[in-house]
Amino acid sequence: MARARKKPTSKSTVSKADKKSAVTAKKSKSSLRVRNEKAAKASVKPKRVKAVAQKAKKHTITAAKAITGEHHVIPRKENPGFFTKSRRMTPRYFADSLLELRYVSWPGFREAVRLVFAVSAFAMTVGVFIAILDFGLERLFRAVIL
Numbered sequence: 001m002a003r004a005r006k007k008p009t010s011k012s013t014v015s016k017a018d019k020k021s022a023v024t025a026k027k028s029k030s031s032l033r034v035r036n037e038k039a040a041k042a043s044v045k046p047k048r049v050k051a052v053a054q055k056a057k058k059h060t061i062t063a064a065k066a067i068t069g070e071h072h073v074i075p076r077k078e079n080p081g082f083f084t085k086s087r088r089m090t091p092r093y094f095a096d097s098l099l100e101l102r103y104v105s106w107p108g109f110r111e112a113v114r115l116v117f118a119v120s121a122f123a124m125t126v127g128v129f130i131a132i133l134d135f136g137l138e139r140l141f142r143a144v145i146l
Helices: 016-026 032-042 048-068 092-101 109-145
Strands: none
Touching: 048 092
16 A cells, blocks of 8 residues: 655755755766766867868868869860960979879878987988098098098
């Protein structure tokens, strides 16, 4: 058999602690980190770096189309002569180079720093080797010739 619940007879019988525990029980028990992750997933805005990269890509494509397009000084005819022949703004080599730059994968910051360090170390090593060789040859020629 089910028991009937007793209702408080007056408002003063419910303590403040009971009210506070009832309020906290209703709140979500998820942590701040979980709520932030949910908010990040819900937001559709791209990060600032991605937005800038997309704008740069758009302008690069527009510039490439303008450079590689054909321009006609005089309207074309069936038998093109010297003046009616289609012309390009830039030589084919430069236009192809610009288009090829779209496919380049540039290194990240860490990789760039690592590569700069490698090139600097190699340059210093070769410089020291050449300095030692120069010093040795100078001493040899002074001893032999003078």
